Amino acid sequence: MQAPSPALSVHDLACRRGERLLFRRLSFALDAGAVCHVTGANGAGKTTLIRALAGLMTPYAGEVRRTGTLGLLDERSGLDPDLPLRRALAFWFAVDAGNAPQAIMARLRLEPLAEVPVRYLSTGQKKRAAFARLLGQAAQVWLLDEPLSGLDTASQGLVSELVREHCAAGRIALIASHQPLDVPGMTRFAIEDYAPSDEAEA
Amino acid sequence: MLAQLLRRDLAQFFPFTGSGAALPVVFFVAVAMLFPFAVGPDANLLAKTGGGVVWIAALLAAILPLEKLVARDIELGFFDQLKLRGMAEEAMMTVRLVAHWLSFGPPLVLATFPAAALLKIEGETLQILLLGLLVGTPGLAAIGLMIAALTASLRAGAALSGLLLIPLALPILIFGAGALARQDQVSLGFVAAISLALAAVAPFAAGAAIRAAREG
Numbered sequence: 001m002q003a004p005s006p007a008l009s010v011h012d013l014a015c016r017r018g019e020r021l022l023f024r025r026l027s028f029a030l031d032a033g034a035v036c037h038v039t040g041a042n043g044a045g046k047t048t049l050i051r052a053l054a055g056l057m058t059p060y061a062g063e064v065r066r067t068g069t070l071g072l073l074d075e076r077s078g079l080d081p082d083l084p085l086r087r088a089l090a091f092w093f094a095v096d097a098g099n100a101p102q103a104i105m106a107r108l109r110l111e112p113l114a115e116v117p118v119r120y121l122s123t124g125q126k127k128r129a130a131f132a133r134l135l136g137q138a139a140q141v142w143l144l145d146e147p148l149s150g151l152d153t154a155s156q157g158l159v160s161e162l163v164r165e166h167c168a169a170g171r172i173a174l175i176a177s178h179q180p181l182d183v184p185g186m187t188r189f190a191i192e193d194y195a196p197s198d199e200a201e202a
Numbered sequence: 203m204l205a206q207l208l209r210r211d212l213a214q215f216f217p218f219t220g221s222g223a224a225l226p227v228v229f230f231v232a233v234a235m236l237f238p239f240a241v242g243p244d245a246n247l248l249a250k251t252g253g254g255v256v257w258i259a260a261l262l263a264a265i266l267p268l269e270k271l272v273a274r275d276i277e278l279g280f281f282d283q284l285k286l287r288g289m290a291e292e293a294m295m296t297v298r299l300v301a302h303w304l305s306f307g308p309p310l311v312l313a314t315f316p317a318a319a320l321l322k323i324e325g326e327t328l329q330i331l332l333l334g335l336l337v338g339t340p341g342l343a344a345i346g347l348m349i350a351a352l353t354a355s356l357r358a359g360a361a362l363s364g365l366l367l368i369p370l371a372l373p374i375l376i377f378g379a380g381a382l383a384r385q386d387q388v389s390l391g392f393v394a395a396i397s398l399a400l401a402a403v404a405p406f407a408a409g410a411a412i413r414a415a416r417e418g
Contacts, residue, residue: 054282054286055286056285057416057417058417072282076277076279076282077279078278078279078282079278080210080278080280091210095207096287137287
């Protein structure tokens, strides 16, 4: 594979939601193998940052640079609620034509749920299903928005393990979560540090 | 990837495979069935007005699938995931248009046979009616897609889309039903032209609409 090594950097980024400026002057650069944990309270702008990084939202100012394929995991699984899990995932596995579906299903302990329609899955089960979709994509840059929410302790451990493996393979992960996360070599910043200071005036 | 998406969309929207997708067709036949009860069994009257009723039924049936057509996949994050994989909104909406038309145009044309029997429509009138629906439904599908995409982020979207579709579908109705009254097929050329223009514009309009909904 001649693919260039993945990279993700932002320069002087500012984002708004509605009329409110959430953060400004945010700059960072992530190289191959980097894990970054973005912390912040609800509504501080973690999701907005993720969407701006994913190119799903135009930032108010600044720029985002990215090399490598992009995988996004947020609170919406992208799986058809009426289909059994196996068939809902099969669509994304077919689109991505990436890693082996069987191994991924087994890894995330989804085999017993394969015939259950997605809408009957619990929050945590849906999250694991979304991780299966993400793994199937084999993307180089992961953007994870609250990947731990709704997961039990065992699954949370599994997520840290997946992130570790992902980054050990020279890929990048940026994780927005208010929950603590345990990955060696992880950098961390709080989105609140970049909040506009003159909020009282606004 | 487009082929995969088309297969998925068809499975979602096609009658009897998707959830509640047979409803427009059932509704269409039900309207045709009600009409003779309302105006009486006079075969001449039915044959004369029946074609128009079929067109109105088709127009109303086109409103039914709109609620789920775009809004649900925005909520699911489905379009976001496709976008990350480099697919343009216009391509997503083109596939959606094809799937939407296939899942309601041809079934409606088929359902016209029982409807025509109930309304005593026969011979050349039936032929013009079938042809008209065949070339008119792509236009209805295109209008429906644009409206569904535009109203996807509104809370009252479903109710609004019905209201919006009716005036926009007027040209198709006028020429389509007009062809029946005059028994000429020239008007059907106009219907086809309108459909073609709408189908060409719809993916761009709908694509821009879901992009705007995402930014909002």
